Amino acid sequence: MKHLLNLLAAIALLVWGTHLVRTGVLRVFGEKLRKILARSLGNRFSAALSGIGVTALVQSSTATSMMTSSFVGQGLITLPAALAVMRGADVGTSMMSVLFSVDLSWLSPLLIFVGVVLFVSRQAGTAGRVGRVMIGLGLMLLALRLVVEATEPLLAAPAVRALLGSLGSDLLLEITLGAALAVVAYSSLAIVLLIAAMASSTVVPMDVALGLVLGANLGSGVLAVLTTAKSPVEVRQVTVGNLAFKLLGVAVVAPFVGLWIRYVQPVMAVPSHGVVLFHLAFNGIICVGFIGLTDTVARLVQRAMPRRQEPATPGRVQHLDPSALSTPSLAISCAAREALHQADLVETMLVGLLKVIRHNDLQLAGQLRRLDDSVDELYSAIKYYLTKISREALGEEESRRWTDIISFTINMEQIGDIVERVLIDIEERKIRKSRNFSDAGIGEISELHARLIDNLRLSMSVFLNGSVRDAQKLLEEKARFRDLERTYAGKHLERLSENTVQSIETSSLHIDLISDLKRINSHICSIAYPILETAGVLAPNRLRSVVSEADILPPG
Structure with a gap:
């Protein structure tokens, strides 16, 4: 024996x-x-x-x-x-x-x-x-x-x-x-x-x-x-x-x-x-x-073993290949590609949000809210896939990338949740009550929305390429967006003092909406933090060389 x-x-x-x-x-x-x-x-x-x-x-x-x-x-x-x-x-x-x-x-x-x-x-x-x-x-x-x-x-x-x-x-x-x-x-x-x-x-x-x-x-x-x-x-x-x-x-x-x-x-x-x-x-x-x-x-x-010709659906996991798990570097790349797919769905929700606001489209609002389910499913799938990657076999850089992907997908999932809540508010407090924003109000919302889409696309580039300069630009945009949100909130109060009927009817919704857009932007810009921290650019008081300490706040 x-x-x-x-x-x-x-x-x-x-x-x-x-x-x-x-x-x-x-x-x-x-x-x-x-x-x-x-x-x-x-x-x-x-x-x-x-x-x-x-x-x-x-x-x-x-x-x-x-x-x-x-x-x-x-x-x-x-x-x-x-x-x-x-x-x-x-x-x-x-x-x-x-x-x-x-x-x-x-x-x-x-x-x-x-x-x-x-x-x-x-x-x-x-x-x-x-x-x-x-x-x-x-x-x-x-x-x-x-x-x-x-x-x-x-x-x-x-x-x-x-x-x-x-x-x-x-x-x-x-x-x-x-x-x-x-x-x-x-x-x-x-x-x-x-x-x-x-x-x-x-x-x-x-x-x-x-x-x-x-x-x-x-x-x-x-x-x-x-x-x-x-x-x-x-x-x-x-x-x-x-x-x-x-x-x-x-x-x-x-x-x-x-x-x-x-x-x-x-x-x-x-x-x-x-x-x-x-x-x-x-x-x-x-x-x-x-x-x-x-x-x-x-x-x-x-x-x-013929390939199955299946129509692509938003919720379908396309890149999380189980066979890649034995090669951690390859599995990390698969997870990153799927995270970008999740971000594409979030972008679709954000683009559609403005259309719902402008045209009171209830059908589109329902489609976009259902899309959030796909975003949540992708988040769960990516998270589960990453947990199956052997952390022991990951190098230092791959471990950081593992963390970055988790952080990115969490932010995308939270953005999707915020957009879903905004759509519900729009349906209940605007569309069903047949109310409309003033021309000035819709113009301000459109300006914030356009910046939001640009920042989301920039954040996807930062996540994909790890560009320090683009990450710095993203944090600069966060400060600008916050200042713009404060400015537009002040202008809205001025319109209220002028007794503008449309502004009075949608006042609460308007303030909540631009606040939610700022929250979404904070989640988007937080993607820059790990990149800058890894590069040694992010000081304890947050990128002193780019913006002041007061301008850099944690997400939310």
């Missing part, structure tokens, strides 16, 4: 080390890796090469699959190009297995020591994240040595020998077991390295080890399909197409396992080299031999 626990602990350490490397690399290079993939999709061969490079860094073909699937789901690349990337991704992860099969146990203590020093001393910076990657690599090397040590005593157990003997007579069972292990471990790389270590210790015969390797490759494809099971059909097409290639590869290569054992394995120095090179050869054959079939497989998959 003790030896079994040691083996399970070593396997867990191997999987954990792989996880640390994957998340660490995505923290440091996640955005750059996305750009590399996006720029290299001009043809299937460059796409495959980019897949090799990205997966060699991330050490997970599943992570590359998630990034690529997300690109397809957002319409950035075509399905054939994505399948070509996946052919290279499988080669990349198999190349890493060859590297780790070399005896690098001497390097493990050095990597862990240097990694811990960097991580502890510079945890929030790039050096700390590089240290995390080094810790993961050191743990992987250490785990491989522990696996070898733990498996040797198990060899003497009669029950283990009997179990492995039963596997040796059934290739299909070996493939099934290998696939199951890859799915459970969430890493085909870790399982292949484990199989190589067990073969090196003669715990499993070579024919069983190769069958397990075929299963591990198949399992990585099944894992990607399971991970994207609830994703849009465009995303699932990538993982299903990738699984189809793996099934085809297993069907083609499995009959030749005996030839590998007879002619190739005898020239290997150690059994583990034969396992990892077989893994590399398998994926190389699929990549080189089947890359010309990407268009054909893509057409078959699209025919079997």
Whole structure:
């Protein structure tokens, strides 16, 4: 029992080390890796090469699959190009297995020591994240040595020998077991390295080890399909197409396992080299031999899984791709795009608000109030999506962006609520009572409304681009808007003193309306605060160099 626990602990350490490397690399290079993939999709061969490079860094073909699937789901690349990337991704992860099969146990203590020093001393910076990657690599090397040590005593157990003997007579069972292990471990790389270590210790015969390797490759494809099971059909097409290639590869290569054992394995120095090179050869054959079939497989998959042609509706979540959650930088981008969609709906409500005021349009008022439900739904969806992003895998900049998105969506949701209440007031206190603002009053409201729309569009630009100058301009506009609101409130009181009938009838509504517009503007301008604070421009007394302390107030 003790030896079994040691083996399970070593396997867990191997999987954990792989996880640390994957998340660490995505923290440091996640955005750059996305750009590399996006720029290299001009043809299937460059796409495959980019897949090799990205997966060699991330050490997970599943992570590359998630990034690529997300690109397809957002319409950035075509399905054939994505399948070509996946052919290279499988080669990349198999190349890493060859590297780790070399005896690098001497390097493990050095990597862990240097990694811990960097991580502890510079945890929030790039050096700390590089240290995390080094810790993961050191743990992987250490785990491989522990696996070898733990498996040797198990060899003497009669029950283990009997179990492995039963596997040796059934290739299909070996493939099934290998696939199951890859799915459970969430890493085909870790399982292949484990199989190589067990073969090196003669715990499993070579024919069983190769069958397990075929299963591990198949399992990585099944894992990607399971991970994207609830994703849009465009995303699932990538993982299903990738699984189809793996099934085809297993069907083609499995009959030749005996030839590998007879002619190739005898020239290997150690059994583990034969396992990892077989893994590399398998994926190389699929990549080189089947890359010309990407268009054909893509057409078959699209025919079997056609896209649903659904009309776009305001409440429909379009960018929150579940498959992107395993790549935090990509998930943050998805959430930001959906937040902008929420802001578009808020802009539609604000634009329609003036039309309701001018034309007493009850039907439009009802449509706009219902639109607030869509704004609320988007807020809930974005918030829930962001909570599913692993904060551990976010870098400092991405963590700030996470917070900015939450703040932005909260402000948009509150603006939508204010607009809804204003519309109800307009219906009850103006339209149903057949009252109208004076010409001067509607002119003032129109001026404030126009500034409000301009500020909302500027705030969306600030949120998207993070421009410090635009953020400063937004706070300047906040002060101007407040001064204008005070001026117009004073003019309204002057009209009351002149006994203007329309001003008297709508006085309370007019004052409430311009006050609500000011509140909306405060929510809009508050989007500038995080940008300026990050840039170090926002002093404790709020942007002294741009406006006076008295002019900068918190939202509301």
